[in-house]
Amino acid sequence: MKLYYKILISTFLAVNTSCTDVVEVDVPEGPIRLTIEASLDWEKGTAGNEQTILLSTSTPFFDSQAKPSVTGASVQVTNNSSGAVFNFEDQGNGQYTTSSFVPVFGNSYSLEVVYQNERYTATETLLPVTDISSITQSREDGDDDEALEVNVSFQDPADIENYYFLRFQSRNDLLPELFYIKDEFIDGNEATFLYEKTEDEEDNIEEFQPGDVVDIILLSASEDYYNYLQLLIEQFEGAGDPFSATPVALVGNCINIDNPDNVPYGYFRVTEKVESTYTFE
Incomplete structure:
Protein backbone atom coordinates (compact mmCIF):
# COMPACT_ATOMS: atom_id res chain seq x y z
CA MET A 1 0.00 0.00 0.00
CA LYS A 2 1.13 3.57 -0.66
CA LEU A 3 -0.01 6.80 0.87
CA TYR A 4 0.17 10.09 -0.98
CA TYR A 5 0.07 13.57 0.50
CA LYS A 6 -0.30 16.76 -1.49
CA ILE A 7 1.88 19.62 -0.33
CA LEU A 8 1.21 23.13 -1.63
CA ILE A 9 4.33 25.20 -2.23
CA SER A 10 3.79 28.89 -2.89
CA THR A 11 6.54 30.94 -4.51
CA PHE A 12 6.20 34.69 -4.44
CA LEU A 13 7.71 36.47 -7.39
CA ALA A 14 9.16 39.95 -7.37
CA VAL A 15 6.20 41.27 -9.30
CA ASN A 16 3.86 40.20 -6.45
CA THR A 17 2.43 37.34 -8.46
CA SER A 18 2.39 33.80 -7.14
CA CYS A 19 2.12 30.28 -8.42
CA THR A 20 1.23 27.00 -6.74
CA ASP A 21 2.82 23.64 -7.52
CA VAL A 22 1.39 20.34 -6.37
CA VAL A 23 4.02 17.89 -5.19
CA GLU A 24 3.10 14.28 -4.47
CA VAL A 25 5.14 12.75 -1.66
CA ASP A 26 5.31 8.97 -1.46
CA VAL A 27 5.18 8.07 2.23
CA PRO A 28 6.46 4.51 2.77
CA GLU A 29 4.41 2.21 4.94
CA GLY A 30 5.29 -1.05 6.59
CA PRO A 31 3.38 -4.27 6.03
CA ILE A 32 0.12 -4.90 7.85
CA ARG A 33 0.85 -7.10 10.88
CA VAL A 129 2.41 -9.92 43.05
CA THR A 130 2.71 -8.39 46.49
CA ASP A 131 -0.21 -6.47 48.04
CA ILE A 132 -0.47 -2.69 48.06
CA SER A 133 0.18 -1.84 51.70
CA SER A 134 -1.10 1.76 51.64
CA ILE A 135 -2.36 4.55 49.41
CA THR A 136 -2.02 8.12 50.68
CA GLN A 137 -1.95 11.66 49.37
CA SER A 138 0.55 14.43 49.97
CA ARG A 139 1.86 17.67 48.51
CA GLU A 140 5.52 17.85 49.52
CA ASP A 141 7.12 14.87 47.77
CA GLY A 142 6.71 15.75 44.07
CA ASP A 143 8.21 18.42 41.84
CA ASP A 144 5.59 20.97 42.94
CA ASP A 145 5.28 21.25 46.72
CA GLU A 146 1.77 22.69 46.37
CA ALA A 147 0.35 20.08 43.97
CA LEU A 148 -1.54 17.01 45.16
CA GLU A 149 0.05 13.63 44.56
CA VAL A 150 -1.03 10.06 45.26
CA ASN A 151 1.45 7.70 46.95
CA VAL A 152 1.33 3.91 46.55
CA SER A 153 3.38 1.70 48.86
CA PHE A 154 4.10 -2.04 48.77
CA GLN A 155 6.45 -4.46 50.50
CA ASP A 156 8.95 -6.11 48.18
CA PRO A 157 9.77 -9.75 49.10
CA ALA A 158 13.39 -10.20 50.22
CA ASP A 159 16.03 -12.14 48.28
CA ILE A 160 13.81 -12.61 45.21
CA GLU A 161 14.35 -10.78 41.93
CA ASN A 162 11.05 -9.03 41.26
CA TYR A 163 9.72 -6.85 38.49
CA TYR A 164 6.55 -4.76 38.62
CA PHE A 165 4.25 -2.77 36.37
CA LEU A 166 2.43 0.09 38.12
CA ARG A 167 -0.40 1.85 36.30
CA PHE A 168 -2.18 5.07 37.35
CA GLN A 169 -5.29 6.17 35.46
CA SER A 170 -6.89 9.48 36.35
CA ARG A 171 -10.56 9.42 35.42
CA ASN A 172 -10.11 12.92 34.02
CA ASP A 173 -7.50 11.80 31.49
CA LEU A 174 -7.56 9.59 28.40
CA LEU A 175 -4.08 8.13 28.89
CA PRO A 176 -2.61 6.44 31.98
CA GLU A 177 0.73 7.03 33.68
CA LEU A 178 2.92 3.91 33.55
CA PHE A 179 5.88 2.81 35.68
CA TYR A 180 8.17 -0.18 35.14
CA ILE A 181 9.94 -1.19 38.35
CA LYS A 182 12.88 -3.47 39.17
CA ASP A 183 13.56 -4.27 42.82
CA GLU A 184 17.34 -3.86 42.47
CA PHE A 185 17.43 -1.01 45.01
CA ILE A 186 14.34 -1.85 47.07
CA ASP A 187 14.83 -5.59 47.66
CA GLY A 188 13.14 -6.63 50.89
CA ASN A 189 11.96 -3.11 51.70
CA GLU A 190 8.75 -1.15 51.53
CA ALA A 191 8.76 1.06 48.45
CA THR A 192 6.60 4.09 47.69
CA PHE A 193 5.88 5.51 44.25
CA LEU A 194 4.00 8.74 43.64
CA TYR A 195 1.96 10.13 40.79
CA GLU A 196 1.70 13.89 40.42
CA LYS A 197 0.32 16.05 37.63
CA THR A 198 2.01 19.41 37.15
CA GLU A 199 -0.19 22.07 35.58
CA ASP A 200 0.66 22.80 31.96
CA GLU A 201 -1.74 25.02 29.98
CA GLU A 202 0.00 24.27 26.68
CA ASP A 203 -0.60 20.51 27.05
CA ASN A 204 -3.97 21.00 28.79
CA ILE A 205 -2.77 19.31 32.00
CA GLU A 206 -4.41 20.26 35.27
CA GLU A 207 -3.26 19.43 38.79
CA PHE A 208 -5.21 16.97 40.89
CA GLN A 209 -8.06 18.52 42.84
CA PRO A 210 -10.03 17.23 45.84
CA GLY A 211 -12.64 14.81 44.53
CA ASP A 212 -10.53 13.57 41.61
CA VAL A 213 -10.39 9.78 41.28
CA VAL A 214 -7.40 7.66 40.26
CA ASP A 215 -7.54 3.95 39.41
CA ILE A 216 -4.40 2.05 40.40
CA ILE A 217 -3.15 -1.34 39.19
CA LEU A 218 0.00 -3.14 40.38
CA LEU A 219 1.07 -6.21 38.39
CA SER A 220 3.87 -8.71 38.59
CA ALA A 221 6.12 -8.83 35.52
CA SER A 222 8.71 -11.12 34.06
CA GLU A 223 12.13 -9.75 33.20
CA ASP A 224 11.30 -9.93 29.49
CA TYR A 225 8.06 -8.01 29.99
CA TYR A 226 9.91 -5.43 32.09
CA ASN A 227 12.37 -4.87 29.23
CA TYR A 228 9.51 -4.60 26.74
CA LEU A 229 7.70 -2.05 28.91
CA GLN A 230 10.87 -0.03 29.33
CA LEU A 231 11.27 0.37 25.58
CA LEU A 232 7.55 0.98 25.06
CA ILE A 233 7.32 3.73 27.68
CA GLU A 234 10.58 5.37 26.62
CA GLN A 235 9.34 5.61 23.04
CA PHE A 236 5.94 6.93 24.13
CA GLU A 237 7.43 9.60 26.39
CA GLY A 238 9.99 10.58 23.76
CA ALA A 239 7.42 11.11 21.01
CA GLY A 240 7.89 14.55 19.48
CA ASP A 241 11.29 15.10 21.09
CA PRO A 242 13.79 15.91 18.31
CA PHE A 243 16.67 14.66 20.50
CA SER A 244 15.12 11.29 21.33
CA ALA A 245 16.07 8.04 19.63
CA THR A 246 14.29 7.20 16.40
Whole structure:
Protein backbone atom coordinates (compact mmCIF):
# COMPACT_ATOMS: atom_id res chain seq x y z
CA MET A 1 0.00 0.00 0.00
CA LYS A 2 1.13 3.57 -0.66
CA LEU A 3 -0.01 6.80 0.87
CA TYR A 4 0.17 10.09 -0.98
CA TYR A 5 0.07 13.57 0.50
CA LYS A 6 -0.30 16.76 -1.49
CA ILE A 7 1.88 19.62 -0.33
CA LEU A 8 1.21 23.13 -1.63
CA ILE A 9 4.33 25.20 -2.23
CA SER A 10 3.79 28.89 -2.89
CA THR A 11 6.54 30.94 -4.51
CA PHE A 12 6.20 34.69 -4.44
CA LEU A 13 7.71 36.47 -7.39
CA ALA A 14 9.16 39.95 -7.37
CA VAL A 15 6.20 41.27 -9.30
CA ASN A 16 3.86 40.20 -6.45
CA THR A 17 2.43 37.34 -8.46
CA SER A 18 2.39 33.80 -7.14
CA CYS A 19 2.12 30.28 -8.42
CA THR A 20 1.23 27.00 -6.74
CA ASP A 21 2.82 23.64 -7.52
CA VAL A 22 1.39 20.34 -6.37
CA VAL A 23 4.02 17.89 -5.19
CA GLU A 24 3.10 14.28 -4.47
CA VAL A 25 5.14 12.75 -1.66
CA ASP A 26 5.31 8.97 -1.46
CA VAL A 27 5.18 8.07 2.23
CA PRO A 28 6.46 4.51 2.77
CA GLU A 29 4.41 2.21 4.94
CA GLY A 30 5.29 -1.05 6.59
CA PRO A 31 3.38 -4.27 6.03
CA ILE A 32 0.12 -4.90 7.85
CA ARG A 33 0.85 -7.10 10.88
CA LEU A 34 -1.25 -9.17 13.25
CA THR A 35 -1.49 -7.44 16.64
CA ILE A 36 -1.89 -9.73 19.67
CA GLU A 37 -3.10 -8.18 22.95
CA ALA A 38 -2.99 -11.21 25.23
CA SER A 39 -2.96 -9.98 28.82
CA LEU A 40 -4.13 -12.75 31.14
CA ASP A 41 -4.35 -10.77 34.36
CA TRP A 42 -5.45 -12.66 37.47
CA GLU A 43 -6.92 -10.18 39.92
CA LYS A 44 -5.95 -11.13 43.46
CA GLY A 45 -8.90 -12.57 45.36
CA THR A 46 -10.78 -13.78 42.27
CA ALA A 47 -10.87 -17.10 40.43
CA GLY A 48 -9.22 -15.61 37.37
CA ASN A 49 -11.18 -17.93 35.09
CA GLU A 50 -12.60 -15.25 32.78
CA GLN A 51 -10.00 -13.97 30.34
CA THR A 52 -10.02 -12.12 27.01
CA ILE A 53 -7.48 -11.93 24.19
CA LEU A 54 -7.76 -9.20 21.53
CA LEU A 55 -6.66 -9.66 17.93
CA SER A 56 -6.44 -6.90 15.34
CA THR A 57 -4.23 -5.80 12.48
CA SER A 58 -1.90 -2.83 12.41
CA THR A 59 -2.91 0.30 10.53
CA PRO A 60 -0.97 2.90 8.50
CA PHE A 61 0.65 5.62 10.62
CA PHE A 62 -1.59 8.40 9.30
CA ASP A 63 -4.80 6.34 9.43
CA SER A 64 -7.27 7.76 11.96
CA GLN A 65 -9.61 4.76 11.80
CA ALA A 66 -9.84 2.18 14.58
CA LYS A 67 -7.68 -0.91 14.28
CA PRO A 68 -9.41 -3.57 12.17
CA SER A 69 -10.51 -6.48 14.35
CA VAL A 70 -9.46 -10.02 13.42
CA THR A 71 -12.03 -12.79 13.31
CA GLY A 72 -11.82 -16.42 12.28
CA ALA A 73 -8.60 -17.15 14.15
CA SER A 74 -7.97 -20.14 16.41
CA VAL A 75 -6.74 -19.14 19.89
CA GLN A 76 -5.72 -21.36 22.78
CA VAL A 77 -3.52 -21.25 25.86
CA THR A 78 -1.80 -24.34 27.28
CA ASN A 79 -0.52 -24.87 30.81
CA ASN A 80 2.86 -26.41 30.03
CA SER A 81 3.16 -27.81 33.56
CA SER A 82 -0.17 -29.66 33.68
CA GLY A 83 -1.00 -30.01 30.00
CA ALA A 84 -4.40 -28.33 30.43
CA VAL A 85 -5.64 -26.56 27.29
CA PHE A 86 -7.91 -23.50 27.40
CA ASN A 87 -9.73 -22.62 24.17
CA PHE A 88 -10.71 -18.99 23.54
CA GLU A 89 -13.94 -18.57 21.58
CA ASP A 90 -14.23 -16.08 18.73
CA GLN A 91 -16.80 -13.39 19.64
CA GLY A 92 -16.87 -11.98 16.12
CA ASN A 93 -15.44 -8.58 17.09
CA GLY A 94 -11.76 -9.25 17.63
CA GLN A 95 -12.34 -10.56 21.15
CA TYR A 96 -11.57 -14.18 22.05
CA THR A 97 -12.81 -15.25 25.47
CA THR A 98 -12.78 -18.14 27.91
CA SER A 99 -14.42 -18.72 31.28
CA SER A 100 -12.39 -21.82 32.17
CA PHE A 101 -8.84 -20.50 32.60
CA VAL A 102 -7.03 -21.82 35.69
CA PRO A 103 -4.12 -19.66 36.92
CA VAL A 104 -1.38 -21.42 38.91
CA PHE A 105 1.66 -19.62 40.32
CA GLY A 106 4.97 -20.77 38.91
CA ASN A 107 3.38 -22.57 35.97
CA SER A 108 4.45 -21.85 32.41
CA TYR A 109 1.75 -21.01 29.85
CA SER A 110 1.96 -21.00 26.06
CA LEU A 111 -0.24 -19.05 23.66
CA GLU A 112 -1.03 -20.35 20.19
CA VAL A 113 -2.83 -18.26 17.59
CA VAL A 114 -3.54 -19.64 14.12
CA TYR A 115 -4.52 -16.97 11.60
CA GLN A 116 -4.50 -17.17 7.80
CA ASN A 117 -2.68 -20.50 7.94
CA GLU A 118 0.17 -19.11 10.04
CA ARG A 119 0.88 -20.11 13.64
CA TYR A 120 1.96 -17.60 16.29
CA THR A 121 3.25 -18.67 19.70
CA ALA A 122 4.54 -17.15 22.95
CA THR A 123 5.37 -18.39 26.45
CA GLU A 124 5.23 -16.75 29.89
CA THR A 125 5.31 -17.84 33.54
CA LEU A 126 2.70 -16.73 36.07
CA LEU A 127 4.30 -14.88 38.98
CA PRO A 128 2.62 -13.60 42.17
CA VAL A 129 2.41 -9.92 43.05
CA THR A 130 2.71 -8.39 46.49
CA ASP A 131 -0.21 -6.47 48.04
CA ILE A 132 -0.47 -2.69 48.06
CA SER A 133 0.18 -1.84 51.70
CA SER A 134 -1.10 1.76 51.64
CA ILE A 135 -2.36 4.55 49.41
CA THR A 136 -2.02 8.12 50.68
CA GLN A 137 -1.95 11.66 49.37
CA SER A 138 0.55 14.43 49.97
CA ARG A 139 1.86 17.67 48.51
CA GLU A 140 5.52 17.85 49.52
CA ASP A 141 7.12 14.87 47.77
CA GLY A 142 6.71 15.75 44.07
CA ASP A 143 8.21 18.42 41.84
CA ASP A 144 5.59 20.97 42.94
CA ASP A 145 5.28 21.25 46.72
CA GLU A 146 1.77 22.69 46.37
CA ALA A 147 0.35 20.08 43.97
CA LEU A 148 -1.54 17.01 45.16
CA GLU A 149 0.05 13.63 44.56
CA VAL A 150 -1.03 10.06 45.26
CA ASN A 151 1.45 7.70 46.95
CA VAL A 152 1.33 3.91 46.55
CA SER A 153 3.38 1.70 48.86
CA PHE A 154 4.10 -2.04 48.77
CA GLN A 155 6.45 -4.46 50.50
CA ASP A 156 8.95 -6.11 48.18
CA PRO A 157 9.77 -9.75 49.10
CA ALA A 158 13.39 -10.20 50.22
CA ASP A 159 16.03 -12.14 48.28
CA ILE A 160 13.81 -12.61 45.21
CA GLU A 161 14.35 -10.78 41.93
CA ASN A 162 11.05 -9.03 41.26
CA TYR A 163 9.72 -6.85 38.49
CA TYR A 164 6.55 -4.76 38.62
CA PHE A 165 4.25 -2.77 36.37
CA LEU A 166 2.43 0.09 38.12
CA ARG A 167 -0.40 1.85 36.30
CA PHE A 168 -2.18 5.07 37.35
CA GLN A 169 -5.29 6.17 35.46
CA SER A 170 -6.89 9.48 36.35
CA ARG A 171 -10.56 9.42 35.42
CA ASN A 172 -10.11 12.92 34.02
CA ASP A 173 -7.50 11.80 31.49
CA LEU A 174 -7.56 9.59 28.40
CA LEU A 175 -4.08 8.13 28.89
CA PRO A 176 -2.61 6.44 31.98
CA GLU A 177 0.73 7.03 33.68
CA LEU A 178 2.92 3.91 33.55
CA PHE A 179 5.88 2.81 35.68
CA TYR A 180 8.17 -0.18 35.14
CA ILE A 181 9.94 -1.19 38.35
CA LYS A 182 12.88 -3.47 39.17
CA ASP A 183 13.56 -4.27 42.82
CA GLU A 184 17.34 -3.86 42.47
CA PHE A 185 17.43 -1.01 45.01
CA ILE A 186 14.34 -1.85 47.07
CA ASP A 187 14.83 -5.59 47.66
CA GLY A 188 13.14 -6.63 50.89
CA ASN A 189 11.96 -3.11 51.70
CA GLU A 190 8.75 -1.15 51.53
CA ALA A 191 8.76 1.06 48.45
CA THR A 192 6.60 4.09 47.69
CA PHE A 193 5.88 5.51 44.25
CA LEU A 194 4.00 8.74 43.64
CA TYR A 195 1.96 10.13 40.79
CA GLU A 196 1.70 13.89 40.42
CA LYS A 197 0.32 16.05 37.63
CA THR A 198 2.01 19.41 37.15
CA GLU A 199 -0.19 22.07 35.58
CA ASP A 200 0.66 22.80 31.96
CA GLU A 201 -1.74 25.02 29.98
CA GLU A 202 0.00 24.27 26.68
CA ASP A 203 -0.60 20.51 27.05
CA ASN A 204 -3.97 21.00 28.79
CA ILE A 205 -2.77 19.31 32.00
CA GLU A 206 -4.41 20.26 35.27
CA GLU A 207 -3.26 19.43 38.79
CA PHE A 208 -5.21 16.97 40.89
CA GLN A 209 -8.06 18.52 42.84
CA PRO A 210 -10.03 17.23 45.84
CA GLY A 211 -12.64 14.81 44.53
CA ASP A 212 -10.53 13.57 41.61
CA VAL A 213 -10.39 9.78 41.28
CA VAL A 214 -7.40 7.66 40.26
CA ASP A 215 -7.54 3.95 39.41
CA ILE A 216 -4.40 2.05 40.40
CA ILE A 217 -3.15 -1.34 39.19
CA LEU A 218 0.00 -3.14 40.38
CA LEU A 219 1.07 -6.21 38.39
CA SER A 220 3.87 -8.71 38.59
CA ALA A 221 6.12 -8.83 35.52
CA SER A 222 8.71 -11.12 34.06
CA GLU A 223 12.13 -9.75 33.20
CA ASP A 224 11.30 -9.93 29.49
CA TYR A 225 8.06 -8.01 29.99
CA TYR A 226 9.91 -5.43 32.09
CA ASN A 227 12.37 -4.87 29.23
CA TYR A 228 9.51 -4.60 26.74
CA LEU A 229 7.70 -2.05 28.91
CA GLN A 230 10.87 -0.03 29.33
CA LEU A 231 11.27 0.37 25.58
CA LEU A 232 7.55 0.98 25.06
CA ILE A 233 7.32 3.73 27.68
CA GLU A 234 10.58 5.37 26.62
CA GLN A 235 9.34 5.61 23.04
CA PHE A 236 5.94 6.93 24.13
CA GLU A 237 7.43 9.60 26.39
CA GLY A 238 9.99 10.58 23.76
CA ALA A 239 7.42 11.11 21.01
CA GLY A 240 7.89 14.55 19.48
CA ASP A 241 11.29 15.10 21.09
CA PRO A 242 13.79 15.91 18.31
CA PHE A 243 16.67 14.66 20.50
CA SER A 244 15.12 11.29 21.33
CA ALA A 245 16.07 8.04 19.63
CA THR A 246 14.29 7.20 16.40
CA PRO A 247 11.19 5.08 17.25
CA VAL A 248 11.17 1.53 15.96
CA ALA A 249 8.43 -1.07 15.76
CA LEU A 250 8.49 -2.93 19.06
CA VAL A 251 8.49 -6.69 18.84
CA GLY A 252 7.12 -8.56 21.86
CA ASN A 253 7.48 -12.21 22.80
CA CYS A 254 5.13 -13.54 20.11
CA ILE A 255 6.79 -15.26 17.15
CA ASN A 256 5.51 -16.58 13.83
CA ILE A 257 6.44 -20.25 13.58
CA ASP A 258 5.51 -20.68 9.92
CA ASN A 259 6.74 -17.35 8.53
CA PRO A 260 9.40 -15.73 10.77
CA ASP A 261 9.53 -12.65 8.53
CA ASN A 262 5.87 -11.88 9.26
CA VAL A 263 6.49 -10.80 12.83
CA PRO A 264 3.40 -9.93 14.92
CA TYR A 265 3.04 -6.96 17.25
CA GLY A 266 1.92 -7.20 20.87
CA TYR A 267 2.79 -9.24 23.94
CA PHE A 268 1.55 -12.33 25.77
CA ARG A 269 1.66 -11.85 29.52
CA VAL A 270 0.34 -13.94 32.42
CA THR A 271 0.31 -11.99 35.66
CA GLU A 272 -1.32 -11.49 39.02
CA LYS A 273 -2.56 -8.00 39.78
CA VAL A 274 -4.02 -5.92 42.58
CA GLU A 275 -6.41 -3.06 41.86
CA SER A 276 -7.48 -0.12 43.95
CA THR A 277 -9.09 3.30 43.59
CA TYR A 278 -8.16 6.49 45.38
CA THR A 279 -10.24 9.67 45.73
CA PHE A 280 -8.39 12.86 46.68
CA GLU A 281 -9.65 14.64 49.79
